[in-house]
Amino acid sequence: MRIGKTLGITAATAAAVAGGSWLWRNQGDLAFSRPLNEWTFTHMHRLMPTEAVLRPAEARPLPSARAPLGVSGIRYEFAGQRRSLAEFHRSTHTTAFLVAQRGEIIHESYPGRFASPTAKFQLFSLTKSVTSMLIGIALERGEIGAITDRVADYLPELAKTGYGQVTLEDLLNMSSGIGAVEDWTVPDAPIRRFETAVSTGGSVLEVIRSTPKLREPGTAFNYSTIDTHVIGWLLEAATGRTLAGYATERLWQPMGAESDAFYFLTRGKPRTALGGGSLNATIRDLARVGIIMASGGRVGDTQLVPEAWVARSRGSDLPHLQVGELTDGGGAPHYGYSNQWWTLGGDRGAFTGLGVHGQALWIDPDSETVIVKTSAWHDPEDDARDLETRVALEAVVEAVASRSD
Numbered sequence: 001m002r003i004g005k006t007l008g009i010t011a012a013t014a015a016a017v018a019g020g021s022w023l024w025r026n027q028g029d030l031a032f033s034r035p036l037n038e039w040t041f042t043h044m045h046r047l048m049p050t051e052a053v054l055r056p057a058e059a060r061p062l063p064s065a066r067a068p069l070g071v072s073g074i075r076y077e078f079a080g081q082r083r084s085l086a087e088f089h090r091s092t093h094t095t096a097f098l099v100a101q102r103g104e105i106i107h108e109s110y111p112g113r114f115a116s117p118t119a120k121f122q123l124f125s126l127t128k129s130v131t132s133m134l135i136g137i138a139l140e141r142g143e144i145g146a147i148t149d150r151v152a153d154y155l156p157e158l159a160k161t162g163y164g165q166v167t168l169e170d171l172l173n174m175s176s177g178i179g180a181v182e183d184w185t186v187p188d189a190p191i192r193r194f195e196t197a198v199s200t201g202g203s204v205l206e207v208i209r210s211t212p213k214l215r216e217p218g219t220a221f222n223y224s225t226i227d228t229h230v231i232g233w234l235l236e237a238a239t240g241r242t243l244a245g246y247a248t249e250r251l252w253q254p255m256g257a258e259s260d261a262f263y264f265l266t267r268g269k270p271r272t273a274l275g276g277g278s279l280n281a282t283i284r285d286l287a288r289v290g291i292i293m294a295s296g297g298r299v300g301d302t303q304l305v306p307e308a309w310v311a312r313s314r315g316s317d318l319p320h321l322q323v324g325e326l327t328d329g330g331g332a333p334h335y336g337y338s339n340q341w342w343t344l345g346g347d348r349g350a351f352t353g354l355g356v357h358g359q360a361l362w363i364d365p366d367s368e369t370v371i372v373k374t375s376a377w378h379d380p381e382d383d384a385r386d387l388e389t390r391v392a393l394e395a396v397v398e399a400v401a402s403r404s405d
Contacts, residue, residue: 232275
């Protein structure tokens with residue numbers, strides 16, 4: 001999820017930057033385009049209302065390993081060339097990069113202009129994967145009955161919409177059957193109307209109510225930020241907590257985060273976080289999130305996310321969610337999907353959370369390797385850079401695994 005075309009930067013800011021009416025009309029495009037997006041992606045708290053996800057009184061250590069990863073020697077093959085990680089970072093506009101193994105940082109760098117260990121990065125749709133973790137926790141606690149529960153069981157205001165009979169499982173697998181392919185280039189597409197409602201104070205509920213059912217639930221993959229927004233609403237209704245409040249209590253504080261995070265909120269009231277795209281956090285705390293998933297859901301000796309939920313996130317048995325089967329629904333051919341995570345197939349069972357403009361949380365449970373990469377791509381989606389990212393991160397995992405052998 002991105003907020004770009006209609007992002008409201010204050011008039012004072014626009015005037016200070018320069019340029020009169022043209023700048024005012026095009027401020028959203030500028031804010032999300034290079035190089036200005038490096039500032040935007042670390043300053044969303046200046047642009048939108050927010051709600052904090054609070055750190056605990058004492059952070060759980062995330063130590064640096066005595067023997068750091070020697071990244072200078074890592075190479076990967078892409079587009080007929082042998083490239084270094086330094087070339088990878090330049091090519092894919094990396095702003096921050098962290099590699100951890102078995103709970104220790106083995107590499108950390110911040111190439112971005114405004115990046116630092118304390119900067120809070122806009123994670124876009126990587127938020128969806130965190131929302132999935134919260135759902136798994138709520139199910140284990142009995143706050144949500146089952147993944148087969150219907151949306152209408154929790155959100156009666158959606159009972160007479162296309163979403164009413166959709167199950168939570170359908171939403172988690174991006175198989176609700178609601179809406180067409182998420183296409184930012186279509187002016188009146190539901191995702192564009194959703195974005196406009198979020199950023200200008202319109203009715204998000206009316207956008208969701210008006211999004212049509214196009215196929216039977218559970219039959220086909222169709223990537224949808226709106227689906228995950230409904231998941232976030234369902235979680236709030238089931239737990240009686242805001243998304244930020246529940247994340248504070250059930251994830252951020254138990255995992256020992258070292259910094260507060262935040263969700264930006266819709267401008268319209270009642271303001272709500274976007275379960276599909278508004279979490280902002282430091283790279284180190286995002287690494288902590290990945291370490292939980294790489295450790296089978298554990299934080300130390302505590303099972304924080306159910307182990308079966310983590311296993312479910314590594315891959316699905318459903319044919320329409322396999323690697324290579326997502327292209328008709330807006331997915332790249334080198335990914336599968338399961339439980340709000342992108343899956344990678346193969347024997348390793350690696351998986352990743354992704355966000356537009358090049359955000360990634362890569363998890364290889366076999367070697368307990370976690371890679372965090374934030375980026376500032378010019379375009380929200382870039383298939384070539386995305387594929388290069390997969391190839392490069394697989395090379396990093398191979399280097400990490402080989403030094404452990």
